[in-house]
Amino acid sequence: MESETIHVHSVAEAYLVLMVRRCEVCDRGPLEARADLTKARSGDGQWELPTNCPTCGNDDVLEFRIAPEPTSEQAATNWVNPTQERSRAIDLLGWLTLFRSILEASKKETDKSEIRKLAIECAQCLDEALKFYEPDNELPNQNAFFSEESLTRFRDLPQQFTRSRWLHERSKLPVVVFRTPKSENAGSRRWWQVWRRRDPRGNFDGPDKGQADI
Numbered sequence: 001m002e003s004e005t006i007h008v009h010s011v012a013e014a015y016l017v018l019m020v021r022r023c024e025v026c027d028r029g030p031l032e033a034r035a036d037l038t039k040a041r042s043g044d045g046q047w048e049l050p051t052n053c054p055t056c057g058n059d060d061v062l063e064f065r066i067a068p069e070p071t072s073e074q075a076a077t078n079w080v081n082p083t084q085e086r087s088r089a090i091d092l093l094g095w096l097t098l099f100r101s102i103l104e105a106s107k108k109e110t111d112k113s114e115i116r117k118l119a120i121e122c123a124q125c126l127d128e129a130l131k132f133y134e135p136d137n138e139l140p141n142q143n144a145f146f147s148e149e150s151l152t153r154f155r156d157l158p159q160q161f162t163r164s165r166w167l168h169e170r171s172k173l174p175v176v177v178f179r180t181p182k183s184e185n186a187g188s189r190r191w192w193q194v195w196r197r198r199d200p201r202g203n204f205d206g207p208d209k210g211q212a213d214i
Ligand SMILES: [Zn+2]
Pocket: 023, 024, 025, 026, 027, 028, 053, 054, 055, 056, 057, 058
């Protein structure tokens, strides 16, 4: 198995990669974390996240590089990307799929504060998705798609990828403000685990082919 370094902007984004990634062995997804993301012993700035495929049971370790280097406070927040850069780990289709999955989870939620948190998570996914568009272009460039499969999805259904549609969805969601050190967001809760738990495997339609609309 090749060892590829995945470049992310935060601890939160590293965990989100699991949701859109497929198993190297059986080609199914998503993957689950076997343990926490930790600094690799090699000391060259790499992070490691042990994973398990719930479909075939394969264990693997994903290697990450996180820039900017997360502080412990930032690592405890849900902040996906403290920079203006596009994601290099999750493509446009991936962010839109995550948005839809979290939105569906929030519809099943009854607690108001949880609904609010999930709305902020949805908003961040759309913020990442919208970075793949140029301001004057209604459709994204092909480099917004990191795999032949997601590019094919775009070519087959371009109407699902119009910028105005996703701007409209974003306008319904809250403005995201993180006050990094020791803010009220710096709890121990890992939201990507929360909505995963409520939407057990089988319902996630991210990496699989031929699923419903975004
Ligand atoms: Zn597998």
